Amino acid sequence: MNEKIQREIFQYLKKNYIKNFVGVPDSTLKHFIDEGLKDKKILIANREEEAIGIGAGMTLAGSPTLMFMQNAGFANSISTITSLIQLYEIPLLFLIGWRGYLKNDAPEHEKIGQIQPHLLKNMDLENKILTNKTWKKNCDWALSKLKKNIPVALIIRREFLD
Amino acid sequence: MIRKEAIDIVCNYIKNDIIISANGFISRDVYSSLEKNTNFYMIGSMGLASSIALGIALKKPKRRIFVFDGDGNILMNLGSLVTIGTLHPKNLIHIIFDNKIHESTGGQPTQSKKINILKIAKATNYLTYSVNTKKSLENVLKKISKSKGPILIHVLIKKSNAKSSRVDISPKLIKNRFMNAINK
Numbered sequence: 001m002n003e004k005i006q007r008e009i010f011q012y013l014k015k016n017y018i019k020n021f022v023g024v025p026d027s028t029l030k031h032f033i034d035e036g037l038k039d040k041k042i043l044i045a046n047r048e049e050e051a052i053g054i055g056a057g058m059t060l061a062g063s064p065t066l067m068f069m070q071n072a073g074f075a076n077s078i079s080t081i082t083s084l085i086q087l088y089e090i091p092l093l094f095l096i097g098w099r100g101y102l103k104n105d106a107p108e109h110e111k112i113g114q115i116q117p118h119l120l121k122n123m124d125l126e127n128k129i130l131t132n133k134t135w136k137k138n139c140d141w142a143l144s145k146l147k148k149n150i151p152v153a154l155i156i157r158r159e160f161l162d
Numbered sequence: 163m164i165r166k167e168a169i170d171i172v173c174n175y176i177k178n179d180i181i182i183s184a185n186g187f188i189s190r191d192v193y194s195s196l197e198k199n200t201n202f203y204m205i206g207s208m209g210l211a212s213s214i215a216l217g218i219a220l221k222k223p224k225r226r227i228f229v230f231d232g233d234g235n236i237l238m239n240l241g242s243l244v245t246i247g248t249l250h251p252k253n254l255i256h257i258i259f260d261n262k263i264h265e266s267t268g269g270q271p272t273q274s275k276k277i278n279i280l281k282i283a284k285a286t287n288y289l290t291y292s293v294n295t296k297k298s299l300e301n302v303l304k305k306i307s308k309s310k311g312p313i314l315i316h317v318l319i320k321k322s323n324a325k326s327s328r329v330d331i332s333p334k335l336i337k338n339r340f341m342n343a344i345n346k
Contacts, residue, residue, distance in 0.1 A: 022217075043249075045213075046241030053210035054245070057182075057217020060202065060337065062345040065217075083206025088337040 001156055005132050006031035009139065013066060014041065017143050018093065022055045023068030024048050028097030028158040033068060048073035049080045056090050064146060066093045071100070071116045072109070074153075081151075082123065091146040094125075094153040101157040120153060127153035163296050164322035165259050166191050169230065171296060172257060175303040176228055180218060180344060183230040184211040186266030187325050188259065192230055194326035199343035203329045203336050209238030212246060212256055219251035222344065226253050233260040233274040240282065247286030252310040256288070261319045269321060283314040294318040 010021075010032050021036045022043045036042040045051035048069045055065040069077075074096050085092055099105055100113010120127050126145065128138040138154060145152045165187065173196035181201045183189040189203040204211055215229040236242070236258055246254060258279060264270045283290050289309055293299045299317060306313050329336070 045245055047239075049207075049210065050213045050239055050241050050245065053207070053213025053239075053242070054217040054220075056210075057214040057219075058221050059217075060214070060341055060344070061218045061221035062341065063221045080207045080210065084204075084210065087206060088333045090337065 001130065001132055001135075001159070003031040005135060006156075007035040009130065009135055010035040010039075012136065012139060013143075014039070016139075017064050017146070018066050019063045020055065020058045020065040021068060022051045022058070022065055023095075024051055024070070024073050026068065026070035026073075026097035026099075028070065028099065028156055029068055029095065032095070032156075048077045052077055052080050052085065052092065055092050056084055059090050059092055064091070064093075066095055068095045068097075070097045072112050074116075075112055075119060078119065078123065081125065085151050086123070086125070089149050090151065091149045092151045093142055093146055094151070096153055096155050098155050098157045102159065102161065105158060105161065125153050126150065127155060129155045129157060163294070163299070163317075163319055164324060165261060165265070165319050166195075166322070166324050166326065167296060168259055168299060168317050168319050170195050171299050172228070172230070172303065175300075179226040179228055180222070181228045181230060182211045182215040182218070184208070184232050184235040186232065186235075188230050188232055188235075189329055190326040193329045199339045202340050203331070205329065205333060209235050209242075211235060212242045213239065215254055215256070216242070216246050216249065216251065218344070219254040220249065223251070223253055225344070226255060227251075229254070229256045231256060231258045233258060233262060233279065234264045234272045236279065237272055237274065243283055243286040243288070246312050247288060250287060251312055254312045255306065256283075256312060256314045257317060258314065259317050259319050261321045263321055265321060280314070280316045283316070288312045288314040290314045290316065292316040292318070
């Protein structure tokens with residue numbers, strides 16, 4: 001996904017409903033995060049689970065929150081998502097950068113990248129992939145779910161190697 | 163002083179402030195001591211009570227937020243002290259009930275015996291207090307009423323077999339009534 005669209009996604013979500021952006025940085029999402037940093041709207045936590053705790057608190061205080069993270073950090077947080085976010089039905093929006101989407105990504109991302117769609121499915125966490133063409137429609141889908149108290153995930157695939 | 167006695171003292175002082183209580187016996191004690199809509203009882207996600215409290219404290223700067231935490235709990239999420247110390251919410255009061263064991267899972271030791279939680283909190287910009295008697299806990303609670311947070315009270319407690327009954331409200335109801343109460 002190109003830089004311009006990542007920046008547009010940030011501005012679109014900020015303008016439409018989302019008040020806070022909390023997470024752990026990921027290179028796939030770097031332009032999204034950079035746009036938020038320029039806006040002084042980003043809170044960076046030490047670990048993804050900690051970020052989810054902070055985001056849950058903000059949401060409980062009536063302030064809708066997006067969590068940004070890499071799929072590896074998402075996998076670290078599975079138990080937090082099942083025993084806090086899904087159990088209490090706290091409507092958080094996850095934005096996940098998908099490393100290991102390309103078969104020849106770095107070796108540490110291969111296995112976790114392969115199982116990423118299965119993790120989401122097994123957790124019953126509804127999700128959609130954002131692309132240059134579908135991002136607006138899928139962001140609207142996610143916001144409508146949040147307003148119904150359902151936590152959901154949006155995924156951005158890592159489509160380049162470095 | 164055992165955990166339930168310490169929790170009774172703090173609950174008696176708190177009255178209407180927001181409480182986030184850690185999973186395990188701590189939430190059960192709070193439920194039996196001071197059940198109210200502005201309590202968020204955790205039943206899972208160990209370690210995250212202080213993170214949840216931080217999120218609320220940032221969004222509700224006029225309310226005081228109390229975290230009821232344990233030594234095993236905070237040792238699972240020490241990074242939380244760093245983030246709280248960085249963002250420095252004035253309205254967050256973090257109480258760690260430290261019995262040096264994982265009491266809820268059968269009394270296995272934690273590592274809080276040989277390290278100094280208070281020093282870690284001090285290094286991360288908290289205003290810190292340590293107490294080991296009922297009287298000193300009551301005195302500190304009176305003293306902090308005009309202090310600016312984040313404040314950490316390290317309460318040294320003895321292990322005990324006493325435990326309160328389970329929180330029998332559904333997680334969804336805990337959340338809904340909590341949100342209604344703090345956002346009205």
